[in-house]
Amino acid sequence: MAVKWIAQDFGGLDVFTEVEADDLPPGRGEVTIEIRAAGMNPADYKHVASGSDRSLLPVQVGYEIAGVIRGIGPDTTIASGGGAVGDEVLAFRVAGGYASELTVPAADVFAKPASLGFPEAANLLLAGSTAAEMLDVTRVTAGDTILLHGASGAVGVSVLQQAALLGATVIGTASEKSFEVVRRFGGHPVAYGDGLEQRVRDAAPNGVVAALDAVGTDEAVDVSLALVDDRQRIVTIAAPGRAEADGFRAIAGARPQSAAFRNGVRARLIDLAGSGRLVVPIARTWPLDEAREALEFLMDQHPGGKLALIP
Known part of the structure; x- marks a missing residue:
């Protein structure tokens, strides 16, 4: 018998x-995966905290996993080709990843690179595909200098690495204690807070051509609007209300266009991670039965890397 975590109602961790x-x-068309690691993301608790449609209850928690194929349906091939019992795999855009095993659509299952640990594999694709879409919609290319708000977070760290691969320069906002993280992944850190606009101007005297917001504060939005003339090159994943009011882009995995892009980029991100060109820093792992405690740690907003649940 498998075990899993669900949210029986909308609200807090209880x-x-x-x-x-x-x-x-x-x-x-289905694959059963014996889960070796479940990735953790802020969306895991935010959707439960803000939900109101009771027809969706109970909520299946967790969007990405890594493990070993335990069973595969007849005439079924995984997304990366092939697939057999015992193969190491990862899966993203699934529901119910906080579990000891899970049956998922084969179209969402990919072979796990041998070089990638299970916790890293289980935390690669949600942050990675979000970062990739942010860079795509703002048309970032070689030679660009861009501003990234929240550069030391999971999405920010992936943006830093993917932007470097494109040949772009990133000015990344962070707290001073996280400056070394930003530098480690190729960014130029600046402290957020009063005077941010001028600090960015000093760091990028020729200006920034795009702004990517992963924090959603008014400060981040206001500075982006002040520094980037083309509002189609400003994107947020955390301030949709400001985006609508001020005429710039907001993206979210639940939107059809975002979902299609993120599905399409999965194989490329797996290849980058397998070859070592895209790193997933892991801060800590927790036993599956301590998921509530792990979520509380995640909610602190400063975990210092990705978290994983280990069945």
Whole structure:
């Protein structure tokens, strides 16, 4: 019998509950994965905290996993080709990843590179595909200098690495204690807070051509609007209200256009990570049965890297 975490209601951490799950064989087009690591993301608790549509309850928690194929449906091939019991894989854009095993669509399952650990593999694609879309919609290319708000967070660290691969220069906002993280991944750190606009101007005397916001503060938005003339080259993942009011881009994984892009970029990101060109820093792992404690740690907003649950 498998176990999994669900949110039985909308609200705080007290609504998250560990329950037993049915152990059903995979059907055609499905793969059952014995989970070795479940990735953790702020969306795991934010969707529960802000939800209101009770028809969605109970909420299946967790969007990305890595593990070993335990079963595969008849005439079924995983997204990267092939697929057999015992193969190491990762899966993204799934529902219910906080579990000991999970049956998912084969189209969301990819071979895990041998060079990539299970916790790293389970934390690669949500942050990585979000970062890739931010760079894509703002048309970042070689020679560009861009501004990144929240450069030391999970999405920010992936943006830094992917921007470097494109040949772009990144001015990244962060707290001073996180400056070394920004530098490690190729960015030029500046402290957020009063005077941010001038500090960015000093760091980029020729200006910035795009701004990517991963924090959603009014400061981040106001500075972006002050520094970037073309509002189509400003994007946020955390301030959709400001984006609508001020006429710049907001993206989110639940939007069809974002979902299509993020699905399409998965294989490329896996290849980058497998070859060592895209690193997923892991701060800490937790046993699966301590998911509530791990979520509390994640909610602190400064975990220092990605977190994973280990069944």
